[in-house]
Amino acid sequence: MMFDASGSKRLRQVFFQAVLIFAAPLAAQQLEYVIERDDLVSVTFWQQPSLNTQSRVGEDGTIDLPIVGRVNAAGNTPAKLELEVVRQYSFYNAKVTQARVAVLEFGSKKVYINGQISRPGKYTFATMPTIWQVILEAGGPLETANLSQITVVRGSGQDAGKVLTVDLAEALNRNSVNELSRLTPGDIIYIPTTGTVIAGRTPLQQSALVYVYGEVAHPGAFQYEAGTNIVQAVINAGGPNPNADLKHVRLISTDSLYTQVAEVDLQIFNDAPSVPPLLLHAGDTIYLPKRRSFLQALGGMFTETYRIVLTTVASVVVFDLARQ
Structure with missing residues (x-):
């Protein structure tokens, strides 16, 4: 040419x-920070406190406010959203000239951590953190934590479901924690123990718990009982959210040597009730991803x-x- x-x-x-x-x-x-879908924001008015509210950004990128209804939020900074909120309310109440918007939860950037950690659970961040930053946010590792064999299950992107092993102890010894790669939204971190494994069982299996995370009403740890299946576990967590991707649920199982990730189509158990759901084992983790629109x-x-x-x-x- x-x-x-x-x-x-x-x-x-x-x-x-x-x-x-x-x-x-x-x-x-x-x-x-630019507001994204699934973020939880608060909107407050010092002139009219009765209008104060909290709202989660929906899939359509809007929040629901008293009187004015749906307002576009995704793609705006808090400062820009404040101006838009004031403009919307000015049609109904001329006394409202100021609004304060704050992001309470960065729902689109969440990770899960369990195992030998002080405060296991879900954590959200304005920008995706490193493993070390998540551990610090979760109160730090327990004395029994094995920081040389941390497992990370990717929660999104092209590597979703991929299992990685991170040697945080080496990074700490070399004073290179700032060089650790950042996590991706939905990642699940498991910190194993340095203690002796009993009869080939991992600490997760010994805990008699199952973990359900992602797009469910009440994510967290639940008591395991023999015979519990994957559908029952999701129901125990309050059931799937409306935007849950039931066709690509990930089941993470651990034994004394390996972590295995399987993709399960929960929709099939609804479409074909005669198909028996998968039975779980103590320590299993279930992750329901968000369905892409x-x-x-x-x-x-x-x-x-x-x-x-x-x-x-x-x-x-x-x-x-x-x-x-």
């Missing part, structure tokens, strides 16, 4: 404009297409510059 000087100059301009368009949202996110899937395809186009344009520019 041949370009004259003016054509090359124009192509370079298009390329750099595309880079700026691509980079601008990223730079804005560095300055202030059509717009999210379409957005993913658009992002990939945009990346390919941008890469192609960049390649042409580099090739053209090399020829000059």
